[in-house]
Amino acid sequence: MNREMASHIVGYPRMGPKRELKFALESFWDKKSTAEDLQKVAADLRASIWKQMSVAGIKYIPSNTFSYYDQVLDTTAMLGAVPERYGYTGGEIGHDIYFSMARGNATLPAMEMTKWFDTNYHFIVPELGPNTKFSYGSHKAVSEYKEAKALGIDTVPVLVGPVTYLLLSKPAKGVEKTFSTLSLLQNVLPVYKEVIAELKEAGASWIQFDEPMLVMDLNAHQLEAFTHAYTELESSFTGLNVLIETYFADVPAEAYKTITALNDISGFGFDLVRGTKTLDLIKSEFPANKYLFAGVVDGRNIWANDLAASVSTLESLEAVVGKDKLVVSTSCSLLHTAVDLVNETKLDDEIKSWLAFAAQKIVEVNGLAKALVGHMDEAYFSANAAAQDSRKSSPRVTNEEVQKAAAALKGSDHRRATNVSARLDAQQKKLNLPVLPTTTIGSFPQTIELRRVRREYKANKIFGEEYVKAIKEEISKVVKLQEELDIDVLVHGEPERNDMVEYFGEQLSGFAFSANGWVQSYGSRCVKPPIIYGDVSRPNPMTVFWSIVAQSMTARPMKGMLTGPVTILNWSFVRNDQPRYETCYQIALAIKKEVEDLEAAGIQVIQIDEAALREGLPLRKSEQDFYLDWAVHSFRITNCGVQDTTQIHTHMCYSNFNDIIKSIIDMDADVITIENSRSDEKLLSVFREGIKYGAGIGPGVYDIHSPRIPSMEEIADRVRKMLAVLESHILWVNPDCGLKTRKYTEVKPALTNMVAAAKLLRTEL
Numbered sequence: 109m110n111r112e113m114a115s116h117i118v119g120y121p122r123m124g125p126k127r128e129l130k131f132a133l134e135s136f137w138d139k140k141s142t143a144e145d146l147q148k149v150a151a152d153l154r155a156s157i158w159k160q161m162s163v164a165g166i167k168y169i170p171s172n173t174f175s176y177y178d179q180v181l182d183t184t185a186m187l188g189a190v191p192e193r194y195g196y197t198g199g200e201i202g203h204d205i206y207f208s209m210a211r212g213n214a215t216l217p218a219m220e221m222t223k224w225f226d227t228n229y230h231f232i233v234p235e236l237g238p239n240t241k242f243s244y245g246s247h248k249a250v251s252e253y254k255e256a257k258a259l260g261i262d263t264v265p266v267l268v269g270p271v272t273y274l275l276l277s278k279p280a281k282g283v284e285k286t287f288s289t290l291s292l293l294q295n296v297l298p299v300y301k302e303v304i305a306e307l308k309e310a311g312a313s314w315i316q317f318d319e320p321m322l323v324m325d326l327n328a329h330q331l332e333a334f335t336h337a338y339t340e341l342e343s344s345f346t347g348l349n350v351l352i353e354t355y356f357a358d359v360p361a362e363a364y365k366t367i368t369a370l371n372d373i374s375g376f377g378f379d380l381v382r383g384t385k386t387l388d389l390i391k392s393e394f395p396a397n398k399y400l401f402a403g404v405v406d407g408r409n410i411w412a413n414d415l416a417a418s419v420s421t422l423e424s425l426e427a428v429v430g431k432d433k434l435v436v437s438t439s440c441s442l443l444h445t446a447v448d449l450v451n452e453t454k455l456d457d458e459i460k461s462w463l464a465f466a467a468q469k470i471v472e473v474n475g476l477a478k479a480l481v482g483h484m485d486e487a488y489f490s491a492n493a494a495a496q497d498s499r500k501s502s503p504r505v506t507n508e509e510v511q512k513a514a515a516a517l518k519g520s521d522h523r524r525a526t527n528v529s530a531r532l533d534a535q536q537k538k539l540n541l542p543v544l545p546t547t548t549i550g551s552f553p554q555t556i557e558l559r560r561v562r563r564e565y566k567a568n569k570i571f572g573e574e575y576v577k578a579i580k581e582e583i584s585k586v587v588k589l590q591e592e593l594d595i596d597v598l599v600h601g602e603p604e605r606n607d608m609v610e611y612f613g614e615q616l617s618g619f620a621f622s623a624n625g626w627v628q629s630y631g632s633r634c635v636k637p638p639i640i641y642g643d644v645s646r647p648n649p650m651t652v653f654w655s656i657v658a659q660s661m662t663a664r665p666m667k668g669m670l671t672g673p674v675t676i677l678n679w680s681f682v683r684n685d686q687p688r689y690e691t692c693y694q695i696a697l698a699i700k701k702e703v704e705d706l707e708a709a710g711i712q713v714i715q716i717d718e719a720a721l722r723e724g725l726p727l728r729k730s731e732q733d734f735y736l737d738w739a740v741h742s743f744r745i746t747n748c749g750v751q752d753t754t755q756i757h758t759h760m761c762y763s764n765f766n767d768i769i770k771s772i773i774d775m776d777a778d779v780i781t782i783e784n785s786r787s788d789e790k791l792l793s794v795f796r797e798g799i800k801y802g803a804g805i806g807p808g809v810y811d812i813h814s815p816r817i818p819s820m821e822e823i824a825d826r827v828r829k830m831l832a833v834l835e836s837h838i839l840w841v842n843p844d845c846g847l848k849t850r851k852y853t854e855v856k857p858a859l860t861n862m863v864a865a866a867k868l869l870r871t872e873l
């Protein structure tokens with residue numbers, strides 16, 4: 109009973125329980141506060157997080173998981189790997205250069221940003237070339253370690269590992285095709301050695317290297333890089349414990365063998381929530397006298413841990429690795445979950461009892477560690493067991509009718525009866541559109557006034573009639589504008605929607621909404637995903653009223669506008685008590701009802717956005733087909749029953765989908781509008797290679813993410829390039845995405861030029 113309990117947290121959210129860091133950053137960027145103000149907020153947040161973990165009893169508390177913007181950018185700064193154009197000349201990198209790389213400055217754009225594995229967190233992509241010089245450019249890891257130490261807390265400094273860093277980097281401009289970033293390994297290791305030496309000198313006894321790339325499909329050469337890197341660093345590791353941390357999926361057998369064979373590593377961290385196969389690997393072989401950091405508490409979700417189940421997993425691992433070598437941990441950094449349930453006043457107690465945000469997950473990790481050394485907190489464990497039971501049996505979770513309807517889907521493919529070319533013909537007879545029809549993606553600019561109206565309606569400050577009147581006026585404005593611009597297929601502008609998922613979630617059963625459940629998306633930006641806790645159903649029509657209103661204002665076709673099931677799923681916290689695809693099928697059935705009601709109300713064109721379909725693609729190739737299969741099937745369920753004359757559109761905002769083009773075709777929409785203008789024509793190259801495509805397609809003709817107004821000529825040129833690879837009768841002309849974030853002063857001239865370009869090209873055909 110005297111064994112020391114061992115608990116560890118991989119990383120923690122930085123934003124603060126009320127997004128304190130966001131507001132401090134934005135005020136600093138707006139020059140409304142000083143660097144000192146910002147640093148003070150940051151230091152207070154770090155101190156409170158460390159203290160919280162220390163009070164909870166966590167043994168291995170992480171440091172250097174704070175960031176002003178992004179941990180990969182912090183690593184770029186640590187390595188002094190600043191792209192030349194930002195004018196770095198050596199020494200400690202300050203806010204100026206750091207934020208210029210992150211956000212751009214008056215003269216330079218920001219560095220590229222991309223998604224961190226399959227999360228919704230985005231990192232700043234390092235740009236490396238043969239001439240990149242590395243030097244110790246940021247002492248942040250050491251100063252954070254010392255800062256915690258001064259508070260009496262000994263932490264585990266966390267570094268992004270050298271191999272993951274290089275594999276996530278992109279070759280600099282000019283050497284894109286020829287340069288392998290991994291070839292720089294030998295150049296970055298000396299800086300890592302300096303950092304390690306300094307951390308050791310400051311008193312660190314453990315260092316954590318995050319190497320999540322280990323869960324990907326790597327080739328032998330890439331795996332060798334791990335062996336090479338950590339063997340080379342060995343001499344620096346004397347007197348130090350080193351943890352290699354992995355997360356987000358299971359570690360493939362080859363990678364597992366590679367890292368567990370490393371001599372001077374003291375411990376390995378694995379995600380045992382998403383990596384159930386790793387569990388089998390550990391059980392079949394784990395190196396003697398090494399620590400296992402067992403990630404049993406989910407860092408990607410908001411559900412309370414099933415403590416009893418975790419204890420039994422942990423006990424089975426104890427038998428393999430030895431009692432004093434097992435450390436209870438989170439599956440990944442808690443960065444990807446919400447911060448603290450304490451601030452949730454809107455959620456009722458029953459739902460709250462099912463949840464655990466980051467602050468609660470710390471307590472879970474520690475509670476498990478205590479239980480393992482014989483100090484189980486009985487009251488805590490029995491409350492947890494009761495909550496698990498109530499979640500299983502609550503009538504709010506289970507809806508027999510929905511379960512039955514979802515089960516009845518099995519065995520059918522849900523395809524429309526007629527093929528797409530015949531459908532397009534039938535639709536054209538009714539719609540009578542010109543060639544190269546013009547349309548937009550859905551939303552129009554959202555003014556401050558409009559946001560105020562929605563907010564006041566939600567807060568019960570204005571009432572039904574007044575709200576309906578305000579929204580109607582907005583729709584009418586948007587309809588008139590589109591008619592003036594002479595756009596062919598109109599939208600109502602989505603003024604009643606704050607967010608394309610939230611709007612539907614709020615009207616579907618089985619969804620709950622937090623007040624402060626924010627998760628960092630990039631920089632200071634956060635999202636607040638809905639929580640899907642129960643079987644999903646649609647008690648009432650969600651969009652029909654507004655669609656009818658909008659259609660009544662014009663003789664032109666008005667698109668009904670829905671968010672698709674896969675996107676709703678991928679942008680929510682999803683229940684973990686049934687497979688994701690089951691939840692997705694349930695949402696699909698709810699959206700199907702909405703499609704039927706829209707059709708019955710006389711709406712002839714219905715757009716079902718699947719903006720996030722590509723995003724949900726699993727990291728490992730072996731799992732991708734299965735996902736694409738059920739995701740695409742879910743989409744088809746929503747609209748397989750409509751008449752041939754009803755035109756189904758879908759929209760995607762991801763340009764890099766050459767790898768999923770077959771699935772896109774398999775969605776069998778009549779028309780797809782997709783982001784294209786930022787992708788260097790990657791998309792068109794697919795068609796150049798001869799993919800057979802018969803449905804309507806509208807590759808975005810200009811980038812709506814930028815305030816820049818594209819000229820008519822520029823748009824026309826773009827469409828001409830499309831016409832070279834796509835037949836004119838299937839091509840649509842539209843922007844990249846919704847116009848919500850733009851101003852009317854940008855939207856009007858841009859759409860004017862877009863329509864003019866379409867008209868010009870019609871004369872050239």
Ligand code: GLN
Pocket residue numbers: 549550551602608669717719759760761845846847848
């Ligand atoms: N219909 C949505 C809009 O226009 C689509 C947004 C998106 O694809 N992200 O705003």
Ligand code: ZN
Pocket residue numbers: 549719759760761844845846
């Ligand atoms: Zn989009």
